[in-house]
Amino acid sequence: MSSLQLGDRLGRSVGLGPAGAPGRRNTELGLLAFALLLPMLAYANVGLAMDGRLPAGMLEYGLGLGALAGAAHLAVRRFAPYADPLLLPAATLLNGLGLVMIWRLDKAGKQLRGNYPAATNQLIWSALGIAFFLAVIVLLRDHRVLQRFTYISMVLALALLAAPAFFPARAADFGAKIWIHLGSFSIQPGEFAKIILAVFFAGYLMVKRDALALASHRVMGLYLPRGRDLGPILVVWLLSILILVFETDLGSSLLFFGLFVVMLYVATERTSWIVFGLLLSIGGAVLVGSTEAHVKVRIDAWLDPLAAFAHPGSGASDQIGQSLFALGSGGVTGSGLGQGRSWLIGFAAKSDFILGSFGEELGLTGLMALFLIYGLIVQRGLRTALAARDPFGKLLATGLSSAFALQVFVVAGGVTGLIPLTGMTMPFLAQGGSSVIANWSLVALLLKISDSARRPAPEPTRAVGA
Secondary structure (H helix, E strand, O other), X not given: OOHHHHHHHHHHHOOOOOOOHHHHHHHHHHHHHHHHHHHXXXXXXXXXXXXXXXXXXXXXXXXXXXXXHHHHXXXXXXXXXXXXXXXXXXXXXXXXXXXXXXXXXXXXXXXXXXXXXXXXXXXXXXXXXXXXHHHHHHHOOOHHHHHHHHHHHHHHHHHHHHHHHHOOOOHHHOOOOOOEEEOOEEEOOHHHHHHHHHHHHHHHHHHHHHHHHOEEEEEOOEEEEOHHHHHHHHHHHHHHHHHHHHHOOHHHHHHHHHHHHHHHHHHHOOHHHHHHHHHHHHHHHHHHHHHOHHXXXXXXXXXXXXXXXXXXXOOOOOHHHHHHHHHHHHOOOOOOOOOOOHHHHOHHHHOOOHHHHHHHHHHHHHHHHHHHHHHHHHHHHHHHHHHOOOHHHHHHHHHHHHHHHHXXXXXXXXXXXXXXXXXXXXXXXXXXXXXXXXXXXXXXXXXXXHXXXXXXXXXXXXXXXX
């Protein structure tokens, strides 16, 4: 029995059938109200802690965020009435808290090195993200239409991933070629490529999963794939290495390759693919880490995050060390919103290292709450994959959820020193327009698949006179 068939049975056994649409949407509305209340309270808390009074723009912030969330809810109520009721409130809560923390760090002023006001721009990007969300909800009638564009998706994703290599990098990018700069405007194509790659992998694996599941040898309890079936994973591995070499982008390389291995395992149920994937990823990391200067600097900073303090003037980065200090300073309950010193992390305190900023001011308790919200989004995405009726929808929901989970892992792992820093952004929380637009689009796709999975099947037409 394939994993897709097993998903069908599990979905029916745990009661994933369609529920009443009005009930789902009313639940979503209530959760949205709570998701809007928490950022408003956080916004007020920051103002009181830093200025001793409520922020002057508190009402405008609440109305703006409420209008965006309300528009998204109305679109879901009209065009995806059977969709999961938890995804939209969870994304809104994360986006709202991210806006509050970015505004709080804006107020640090000159204390934050390289600081410039970003909260207003992030609110505009969030509005554009909601606009993309609405476009997907309204215009995408059936997610299965995306299957027609399997190979077009592959070409488009590769073009997006390769595009930054042909544009000059700026000094502010610190060696990584992951942005396209056009004057004052910049875009990070890799954020959109992860969604398009999930579409390609879902379409490709739905057709090829039986061939990829075949095994010719069994060694030490593992089914080893045939030599010619190793082709796809070797090609993806090679492409991820090329991205790492030419763009020195460790994050996209990990996400790109990890997404393919996870979806390959889900489609074929072969543990051997996980083993091959791990061996290839470790081999590629060792090869590039020992030859590529920028990646080697990141690995050295990971191995010795306090080198900048032990050897002043050595040129070593102090960001990971400052992030660890911030997390340690926050302790269990945190210093309180607006009362930390996470601006010592530097310019990345509200982008790459915003999780460290939250860790200092909300403590371990607050970080666990944020991770639970991220986990909830991933869990509801995988639950949608179980409930989906079509194989393409199952694989696409799995891919989107896995891409989201992998991004959270590599960012959190880099900030806490678990793995080398990747330079990716924390979904919804961190400053970055490309990230917030891409992740709102990802949530919209999951909602459309969820709506299709839970929508009651049409009644069979009876023959006349039966």
